[in-house]
Structure formats: C-alpha cells, structure tokens
Amino acid sequence: MPTLGQLIDRNADRFGDLDAYVELERRRSWRELGARTDALAYALRGLNIRKGDRVGVILSDCIEVVETIGACAKAGAIRVGLNYRLAPREIGELIDDSGADVLVVQDSKVAIAQEALIFSKRQPKLIAIGTHELELDYESLISAELDRGAFAHTPHEQLMICYTTGSTGLPKGAIYPHELMMESMAAVALAEGAGPDDVWLHAMPASGVPIMHLLRNLFHGTKCAIIGEWNVETALTLIDREQATICVLVPTMLNDLLSSGLITKFNCSSIRQLGYGSAPIPPATVRDALKAFGCEFLQMFGTTELVGMGMMLTATDHERALKDGHNCLESAGRPLYYVDVRVVDDAGNDLPDGEAGELLIHSPYVIPGYWNQAVEYSETVRDGWLHTGDIAVIDAEGFVHLKDRAKFRIKSGGYNVFPVEVENCLAEHDAVDEVSVVGLPDPKWGDRIHAVVTLSSGSVVTGAELREYCRGKIANFKIPKEIEIWETLPKGPTGKIQKREIIEICSQASQSGAA
Template sequence: MYLTQGLHRCLQQTPDRTATIFRTRRQTFRQLGDRVARLAGALRQLGMAEGHRVSMLALNSDRYLEYMLSVWWGGGVLNPVNTRWSVPEIVYSLDDCDTGILIVDDHFLPMVPGIVASASRKPVLIHAGDYPTPDGMLSYEQLIANATPVEDAQRGGDDLAAIMYTGGTTGKPKGVMQSHMNLWSSAISRMAQYPCPEDTITLHACPLFHTAAMAKAVTLFVAGATHALIPAFDAKEVLQTMVSERVNEILLVPTMLQAVLSHPDFASHDLSGLQRINYGASPISAGLLDAALAALPQVQFFHAYGLTEAAPVVSVNPPVNHGPEGRTSGLYRSAGRPGYGVTVKIVDEQGVEVPRNTVGEIIVRGPNVMQGYWNKPAETAATLKDGWLHTGDGAYMDENGYLFIVDRLKDMIVSGGENVYSAEVENVLSRHPTVASCAVIGVPDPRWGEAVHAVVVLKPGALVDEAGLREHCRQFIAGYKCPKSIEFRAEMPLSAAGKILKRDLRSPYWKDSTRQVN
C-alpha cells in the first residue's frame, strides 16, 4: 500500500478523465501522471532522497496536488507550510525536520529573503508561480519540462509520508509524523462507510496544508475523482466555482458554510448539482444547520471528528442524523460513531474507561494513529500511551456508541466548582436568530475563579443586547452556565483553516495571570 497507487490506477483505467481544475487550467490523469513523474525526477536531481523532507509554501492550486504526489512518487516526505505563519515560525518548521527543498508560489515570494536569511539549512528554492522566477530560485515549470520521468519509488506502509506541524498553541509547533498507512487507512475507513463515487467533483476551498484538506485530497486520489481548487476560501468564488464546474461535493468548516449561506449573491447561484457537504473542525450549530437544510434541501451533510494525530478522522456522523429524525433525537449534535478499524474509549484521569453517558477523555487506537511527534520523545510519550492516542478532547459515548464532544479539556470552564462546557453554551447562543457566530471562554473572576464569557458576532442589521442573549440562554441551560458577560465583535479571529482561535480571545484576559493560555 502506497499513496501514489490511486494515480497508477487512474493511469491504467481512466487516463483521460479530468484530474484537476484550477481556474482556467485543467488536466487529465494522463497529464497529471506525466508531470508528477517529471517533477519527482527533478526533485531527485536536486537532492531529495528517500525519506527526505520537501516543503511547499503556497495557496491552493493544481500545483499543490502535484507537489504532494511527486514527493511521494520520488520517495520523499511532505512538510506542508502553514500559510498563516510568520517567517520565524516557518523557519522553525523547516529547521526542525531538516527540510532541504522549499517550493514557493507567487503570493509568498516576499517571505523568501527572510527565510533564507535565518534558516539554519538554506533550502533549495523552487518558484511555482506565473510571475518571472526571481534570482536564486529555480522555475517549477522549467524543472518539469527539462526533467526525465522517474519510476515510482513506491514507499508505503509504515514509511513516513508527511510531517504535519500543529498550530503551536503551546510552545513550539509539534511535527505530527503520518505514515502512508495512517493516511491510507483513514481514507479507506471513510470510503467503506460512505463511498466516494468516481464522478465526484470536489471543491478544495480549505487550505491543503491543513490535515483535513490533505486527507480529502488523499481520498480523491484513492477514488480517482476530480479535484477542483480555488486559491483560498472566498464565499463568492466558492459559489461561482460550484456553478461553473458543476461541483457536487465540498469540504467546509462551519464558519465557511455560514459565510456562503449569508453571501448576498447566494440566491442567484444554481447549486442544484451540489450533493454533499463535509464539515469539521467544530460541530454545526442548530441555527446554522436549520439554515443550511432550508437553503440546500438536496444536500447530504457529513460531520467528521478527528485531529492531526489521527490522520485525521476518528468518527463520522452520517446524513441521516442531520435530518428531522436526527434533530429530534439529538444525534445531529454527535460526532458520529468511530470508523472501521478505529477503536475509541472514554476514560478518566487514570485512564480507566468510564460508564456510558459519562464525560471523560477520548482515546483512540487504530492504523490511523500517528507514529509520534518529530524529535519530541517526551511529548510523544505523554500523548501515545500503551498504543492509545490521548486526544485531550472531553466527550461522552451513548449506549449506541455515538460520540458527543463536550469540549477540549483545556477549554472547559470551572466556575465556582462547576464544570461548564463551552460547546454547550455556544450551541444555545447560536440558536438566537441574531447570532452569526459565537465563542465561549473562561475569564478570571475574583469570586468564582472563572466566569463564563461569550464573544458574539451578530448578523448584519441585527439588534440585541446582553440582557436579551442571557435571557435566551436561561431558557435552555442552567443559570451558572449562562454567560456572565458578553462581548460583541465585528468578526472572529480565525485560523487559516477557518477555525475560531480561542487562545486569541482568551489572551487579553489572562495576560497578567500565571495560567497558560492555549
């Protein structure tokens, strides 16, 4: 088993099917296979040996998919760069895993001098863009044109495939080591439950450096489906591309889905061809799900729960749980059940499994679980214990094996000795018709230790005050869970993957405290 096998299958069976669509560029699997073999040959000529790391700092494009496949074809290891990082953060990731080659697109060329000036090992620089290639860099297209295709190295199984650096919420980022088996088994597990038809055209709007988007790309490689891409999430371009390319599937995080549905031009776009929306990063709120189902009645919704260390999917909540029955039973709020080959337990602080419907920590075992953190044995030992991945996520499991995420354990608010799970409060707030998005955090309180604080973004033109939102919350949750304070903002701080950055919301409140802000 190796991650380029899907490309070989397409070259054998469907070579003339469209493989990638990026704005005005499109290519067949035959063309993709030729470019991949050539780029792999060029990378080998530039020093990439088996197991060597190659990075890419770029927005989404067809070239990003070529990078992924070419590095694997040539026997190397991916080290995708977070596009939201500063130069010091980028350099740390390159130095940490001794990256020898860095591919950069037009958008990030201004960062190259800073990277070169401070990196311990000066990487070979490749320019993958449409601007003239700067001095000191090699042209991506010229390398492909001049290179001799090479045979696939066919590294697979437990061989390292990617080092995916986490966001670095505590200290330095950690490089999650994902093997070919990790990524392949995660894709196969999802496809066994919910097949990916060959006529699938998936729009990549989430950044490909992120584990969720990369995993979706791997699934499409295995299935031989078509990749449509836009450089970065933009609600209008999402709508336009879904129409022009007859996209039938898309991966979004809830904040992105909200932006698409609320775009002023939404109603003028014919999205009747859209069949599936996969969402993750956080559960969907009741209000957003209602709006999505009303606006897109033909669409099936899938929710995937996972983390980078699980490559990344642990469980999937199927479309049936997003309809009327799922709303009545409450299963729409679940993270689904663990996938094939994935074992999950809910344990207490001593690692002992707790009874059903009791909150504890999710631990995971299976072929999708990472090999460890690159060069960090202590952190690896703290996370991987006796073959189990300790996720740090608080949840309970019901009698039928459905997971219900209550919070990141570090996000749990302890107010007056009572545990308050921010996700529960957020779900209630999101039901208010004026709320576009919200986040709940704990802030210092002299009497209670921590107080529940809500950060809210209102829908355009909406009017509501703190008292109105607190009264709304009291109808659904206990008084001690209701926000003691509410802050209104025009927008939320978001990661490159569209996830709300709670650490940025917490930081001003805890900057004079000894508590670590995560």
C-alpha cells in the same frame, strides 16, 4: 494498497485526457499530472533530494500542491506542509524542525519564505512558481525533464510530516506513513460513500491533514475542483460550472456561504453531500445549511494524530435529528467501524455512559510518532490509545458528545461548565453569526464565564439582551457574566476560532480596566 505515485500513473493510463484537477482558470488532465509528477521527481533528484529527505511546500491550495506530493511520493521524499498563515518566525522554526532541504513556494509567498529563513538555521533551496526573480523556477525544472519518460518509483515508508495546528501549544510534526495514509483515505472514502461519479470540491487548507480530501479523487480517477484561497463566489461558481457533488467544509466556511445571500444565484443542485468538521458547529447552523442546500450532510471528527477520521454523524443521523428532534446533532457522531473509544477520569479509569471525561481513541491509523518529539508522543499515545485532550460524554446509543478541550473547561463557582453548551445556546439566536465562550480568572468564581459574538449582517442586539435570551435555556450559573459584541473573531490557519487569543485579549482589557 497502491502507493500514491502508482495511483497517479494508473489514472494517467486509464483516464488520460479526463480532468484530474481544475481551478477557476486552469485544468490539468490525468495524463498531464502523471507526466509532470515524473518530471518533478527527476528535478528533485537533480537537486540532490534522496529517499527520506524533506521537501517543504508553502502554497495556497492549487494544482501544484498535488504535483509536489505526487513527485515526493515517486522520489521517496517526505513532503512537509508549511502553512503560510503562520508567522515567519514560526515557519522558520518548522523548517528547522523538519530539516527541509527544498522549499516549493508560490510567487506570492516568496517574501514569506525569505522572511522565514531569517529565523531558520537552514538554507534550503527555493523553487518558485509563477513570476519571480529566484534562480530555481518550478515550470522550467519540469519542462527540462518532461522528455525523460516514466520515473522509477523509490519505495519508502514515510510520505508526509503534518504539523498540528498548535491550538494547545507549539505545532508538532505528525509522521504519516505512506501505506497508512493511503489505507486511511480509502477507509474514510468507504465510510462517506464517495463513488466514481463524484466530483470533489476542495475547500480546506491543504498544508496539513486536509490534503487527504484533496487526494480523495485518486481512488476513482475522478475530478477535483480546487477553490484556492477561500472565496464564497469562487466556491459557488465551481459547484455550478463543474457540477461538484461532494465537499467538506469548516464551520466558518459554511457560515460564510449561508450569510452571503448568493446561494440562490447559482445552480447548486449537483451537490449531493456536504461534510463539515475541524471544529464544533452549533446545531442551529446545521439546520440552516440543510434548508439552504437540501442535500445529505455528514459531520466528520478527526485529529491530526488519527491520519483521517475517527467518528461520523451520518446523513441518516441528520435526518433523524430534524424529523424526530433527536439530540445527535449536538454530538460528533459515532465511532467508525475501525475505531474504539473510551472516556476516562483524571486517573485513567473508564467512566460509565453519561459521565464526562477525557476521550481516548484506538485506531489502526494512529500516527507512529511525532518528528523529533518522542517524549511528546509518549505522552499523547499510551498503550495504543490516543489521548485527545477533548472532554466528552458517550450516550446510551454510542454518540460521542464533545464538551470541549480539557484546557478550556470552565470551573465557575464549583461547577464544571463546558463552553460548547453555552455556545450552542447563543448560536440559536437569529442575530448571532459566530460565538466563542471562555473562562476568565475571577477572585470570587474561580473562572468567570465570558462570551464574545459576531452578529449577522444587519442585526442589532446587546450583550444584555443575549444574556436574557439564555435564561431558561441553560442553567443560570452557565449564563455568561458578560457578552461582548465583536466585529470579527480571531481564527487560526485552518479557520478555527482561537480561544487562546480571545482569553488574552479579554484578560488584558480586564487588567487595563482595573488599572
């Protein structure tokens, strides 16, 4: 398998002046990308970055995200994505954990980086992009090295440290080996059917594992259009102007597109496939999206520890669900050809189809470890099986139905209730835009089922009316005791709804009311 740097160089030779990456107001050809990654690799060497050293990036999605990982791949450095949406203290802790010697930051993120370093024991060099007052300027470093020619690649094992989102605790640095990451990207591209005529539209935040979407066009030397900070109009403009054909979104982005009222104002006919993933999505939203775009849909399931995808709900599966009413839309799909799955009880015993337990995954692309956290890794990956922490059921056809994170399973009145069941029911209501269901401590029930929702634009409905809507659709014991209407739901760096924060807010409100 060619390395990342080799693919960039081959595309520079073969596709020269063709677009590699485009933004709303900038373009970069393959030849330019090849030359600039060489120059940046030389610049990193000049800053004493050697094989195995870590280079952190604090960037919103842009062309420089690709240039930095390309330069790291050529120089033998390990790229560390640091999500600027994290708190400065958290970023500082991750800088210390990774041992980053250099940070590449956008001018708009310089203040974030400087504040993060207050909480860090390290003092990495800052390279800034854009207008700034720092000593090291990104463009100046590249310009000074452009005439040196091709950079001699440094063979190395590890390409990237990818931090988990921390949805069940502090972020952990998943180690991504170079060869494993390239093989996994190729396997997923094969599974989703990406081809040489596709134009990628990149929407997912590439500080972490979604960078693999940003690099998918490397295999065919095609074009990738980068949205940057998520914006519906920018996304639709790039689809129209660049004739984008394929894209992967998180559910909140898909909701934004559907509720914007802008889809019909742009030519979106080039889109042939929309993928979605990162968090559960109600079947009602999928049906609305299929009507709006009229293209193929894929659902993708993966975790940071998988170096890519593990399961997929194919376009055929979506069609079957719409035509025949099959319930596969409620699943995460079936395992890809290189993946095995098991569902086990608390003692690790395999459960039969139809029974809920923890989902375990075996794949050649499971990460080899966490950075500085050998104990955490030994608890997560045991005997070659990734313990996902997800509660799942496998049906007779092999579809894996994710019930929820084990941590958020609700035990109410002696019954197990999985939030996603209740969320899917509420999401069917026309007035509901987003929904999250949690369990709150209750002296009588053990856990009290509680829901918070946001409403579609112009919609009016009460919590009591939504509770009544659920009656007859789900068991009475699953109906939330209370449904609150919120303006927005808290979301994490990747757009996932943050149940921890919702539980904390609701618990504090309950305690205040009791006082």
